[in-house]
Amino acid sequence: MIKADNATKRFDDITAVDHICAEVQNGSVYGLIGSNGAGKSTFLRMLAGILAPDEGEVWIDGEKVFENTAVKNRCFFISDEQFFFPNSTPQDMKNYYRRFYDKFDEQRYFKLMSAFGLDETRKIRTFSKGMKKQVSVICGVCSGTDYLFCDETFDGLDPVVRQAVKSLFAEDVAERGLTPVIASHNLRELEDICDHVGLLHRGGILFSRDLDEMKLGMYKVQCIFGAPLPEDAWNGFDLLKKEQRGSLYTITARGERDELMAKINKMNPTFCELLPLTLEEIFINETEVAGYDVKKLLF
Numbered sequence: 360m361i362k363a364d365n366a367t368k369r370f371d372d373i374t375a376v377d378h379i380c381a382e383v384q385n386g387s388v389y390g391l392i393g394s395n396g397a398g399k400s401t402f403l404r405m406l407a408g409i410l411a412p413d414e415g416e417v418w419i420d421g422e423k424v425f426e427n428t429a430v431k432n433r434c435f436f437i438s439d440e441q442f443f444f445p446n447s448t449p450q451d452m453k454n455y456y457r458r459f460y461d462k463f464d465e466q467r468y469f470k471l472m473s474a475f476g477l478d479e480t481r482k483i484r485t486f487s488k489g490m491k492k493q494v495s496v497i498c499g500v501c502s503g504t505d506y507l508f509c510d511e512t513f514d515g516l517d518p519v520v521r522q523a524v525k526s527l528f529a530e531d532v533a534e535r536g537l538t539p540v541i542a543s544h545n546l547r548e549l550e551d552i553c554d555h556v557g558l559l560h561r562g563g564i565l566f567s568r569d570l571d572e573m574k575l576g577m578y579k580v581q582c583i584f585g586a587p588l589p590e591d592a593w594n595g596f597d598l599l600k601k602e603q604r605g606s607l608y609t610i611t612a613r614g615e616r617d618e619l620m621a622k623i624n625k626m627n628p629t630f631c632e633l634l635p636l637t638l639e640e641i642f643i644n645e646t647e648v649a650g651y652d653v654k655k656l657l658f
């Protein structure tokens with residue numbers, strides 16, 4: 360388990376990370392979301408033991424992270440600003456990581472390089488931004504670490520590769536209990552992968568919640584009626600959102616699923632179905648309830 364206990368980092372008069380207390384359970388996928396400058400990269404670097412806290416502490420499975428080689432051997436950091444040795448090839452980087460990480464899986468590296476269509480003997484500086492990211496991701500998952508810290512890792516990847524990377528992460532989470540912590544300013548990029556999301560704002564964690572918990576008791580329903588409904592038709596519902604286009608309504612409401620559907624069916628819709636809620640919708644609704652306007656913080 361990763362634990363930040365009042366973790367604080369200052370750069371001169373800027374407090375980039377401000378007394379953060381947070382926990383990341385092993386085997387979960389933690390999304391760290393926040394606008395530009397919120398402190399995501401700094402916090403991620405503290406979790407990975409790259410930056411020392413000025414105040415507070417970061418622990419991994421009860422051990423301090425900073426300057427702890429044994430703990431660092433269990434962590435891989437995929438930086439937003441890609442780091443490769445000058446003039447290096449993927450093969451050089453693989454050999455470097457193989458020396459550092461005891462559990463580096465070389466066979467898997469070969470397999471993934473070929474699956475992603477990357478030439479391991481070509482100079483990385485000649486690769487595109489997305490290809491460089493792919494090399495980092497492949498080295499990251501092949502290092503066999505327990506924790507993977509990803510800073511804007513999906514940014515710049517095309518949709519097919521993004522999905523492939525998400526599948527790789529999901530496979531490692533399921534098969535060997537990997538714990539990825541993924542920082543992004545875009546909630547949509549964390550869709551389908553995170554089970555826990557923390558919202559960072561001005562260096563502090565505003566909100567940290569389990570997605571299944573957030574989804575509980577919140578439903579989105581699309582229904583069509585013979586004619587537009589009167590204004591007071593939805594009065595008996597705990598509505599979070601209502602959209603209307605003629606006689607087509609899309610509502611997001613709190614409540615118990617069967618009770619909600621029974622109430623709508625009593626209104627005699629010609630069509631009615633439950634729709635899945637997007638991560639963005641869940642998050643917006645939930646943070647509104649907690650008193651924050653997430654649209655102002657993220658979009």
Ligand SMILES: Nc1ncnc2c1ncn2[C@@H]1O[C@H](COP(=O)(O)OP(=O)(O)OP(=O)(O)O)[C@@H](O)[C@H]1O
Nearest residue numbers: 370373375393394395396397398399400401402544
């Ligand atoms: N090395 C540094 N020296 C001085 N200030 C820094 C340094 N690194 C970060 N900061 C400041 O700390 C604050 C948080 O920066 P950080 O990079 O952690 O934010 P972020 O949430 O990752 O932003 P982005 O989404 O834009 O990458 C910002 O105000 C930034 O200017």
